[in-house]
Amino acid sequence: MDRDDTTLRVLSTSDLAGLDISLADVVDTVEQAYRTLAAGRSDNPRKLSVKPDDGHSVSYAMLGRDGVRNVVAIKTSYKHGLHESRENQHYYTTLTIYDDVTGLPVAMMDCSRIGSLRTPAVSALLARECASPAAKTALVIGTGTQGRLALPFLLTTLPQLDRLLLSGTHPDGMAAVRAELARHYPDRDVEVVTDLAPAAREADVVVATAGAHTPAAVEAGWLRPGATAILVGHGLAPSTLHDADRVIATSEAQMRVTGTDMADADGDLPAVDVELPVVISGATKARTAPDQRIFAYNSGLVVTDIALGHRFAQLAAEQKLGTEVALWC
Known part of the structure; x- marks a missing residue:
């Protein structure tokens, strides 16, 4: 240069x-x-x-x-x-x-x-560090910019995933998700789900990338033991954060600035147990028990x-x- x-x-x-x-x-x-x-x-x-x-x-x-x-x-x-x-x-x-x-x-x-590459890469790193070792099924909510590359990045860090689910409402977006998956992993396919609750109950990893106007809102009670729910945009109800066994964030300070829509009735957010950079460093682990339900907040650093x-x-x-x-x- x-x-x-x-x-x-x-x-x-x-x-x-x-x-x-x-x-x-x-x-x-x-x-x-x-x-x-x-x-x-x-x-x-x-x-x-x-x-x-x-x-x-x-x-x-x-x-x-x-x-x-x-x-x-x-x-x-x-x-x-x-x-x-x-x-x-x-x-x-x-x-x-x-x-x-x-x-x-x-x-x-x-x-x-x-940003379109960094954000799903961070979600994939969160999934790698937080997911149960037995994780096999991933659900992506949303088909916008972040949703389209979520599955290829998840397969990059969690190649053991054998079932890929997609919840979306826009035909062009769903076609784009399929196209990106086929471009990077031509031997893999995705199942489009229309009923979010049973799909969330089957997923080991949920990545919520939907836009602000989405009606999708996965509740904590829908998540199976050991599930990891990663919030990128919208698609998770506040209960997934407040009822989680562990809370991971790329940055707790960022979450408190940009995650206010996940606050409880008093406007409060729970404390973060550990931040992703510390986990990546090897100093501690994100998951400390197989059945923990983990909430992970993906905000940009x-x-x-x-x-x-x-x-x-x-x-x-x-x-x-x-x-x-x-x-x-």
């Missing part, structure tokens, strides 16, 4: 779409970011957020440093039209990375593909975006993708 300090490599959505990266590479990159954070070599301050009183939009800013890659980055996210249907919302997210050894800029990029974004920037530089912008001259 030979550039001076007046230029910045800008990577567009189409630039990043053409980069080929394996699911295993994504999982390894995200896992390394957690290990580095747990070792105290990275910094991940709490995100800043702004939301108007009427709730029509929300914006976030997240700054972090990766101590293995020696880069500093800031991620911004802005979503407009929260009361509208998904197709009528506007969402923009960017990541800007600087080399903390040379002091030079690395790249600025659209962060949407990074910017260090994972930074690690994956830097990986994309490396691949893009090798392929000479992107546009050099003379931003500071």
Whole structure:
């Protein structure tokens, strides 16, 4: 990445779409970011957020440093039209990375593909660490951006899964889930379920990725002993959190900011037993008994975006993708 300090490599959505990266590479990159954070070599301050009183939009800013890659980055996210249907919302997210050894800029990029890969990779790591050793059946709720890659990533970390269930309402989304599964695991298929309660009772791992307007809400009483319920978007009732035997989160502080819809009648959330980076480090285990029902909260940590974004920037530089912008001259 030979550039001076007046230029910045800008990577567009189409630039990043053409980069080929394996699911295993994504999982390894995200896992390394957690290990580095747990070792105290990275910094991940709490995100800043702004939301108007009427709730029509929300914006976030997240700054972090990766101590293995020696880069500093800031991620911004802005979503407009929260009361509208998904197709009528506007969402923009960017990541800007600087080399903390040379002091030079690395790249600025659209962060949407990074998020679409990072989030299901984190769910897959949560499933790997939290699932019962006997886990065989996975249920994914939702067919949006996160739902479409949930099953391929789950199979990457839990190859022993032999039954894959899908709960969704949008035909195009369900077709996209099938297409992604076929692309990564052509020998596997998914069963579409229309009755959520019995499907949840059969699942060892439930990953809820649905949008805010979903009617789906798995109750704690539907979960079998030893089940793991992972919340990414929506699709789990608050009882799955409050009645859980163990609560795991990527970050307890983040959960208390973004997980308020799971609060009880008094507005309270239960304490988190352990955070995922500590589990990934090997210092402790997420599951301590086979029959525990575990609730896991997947919220983004910017260090994972930074690690994956830097990986994309490396691949893009090798392929000479992107546009050099003379931003500071």
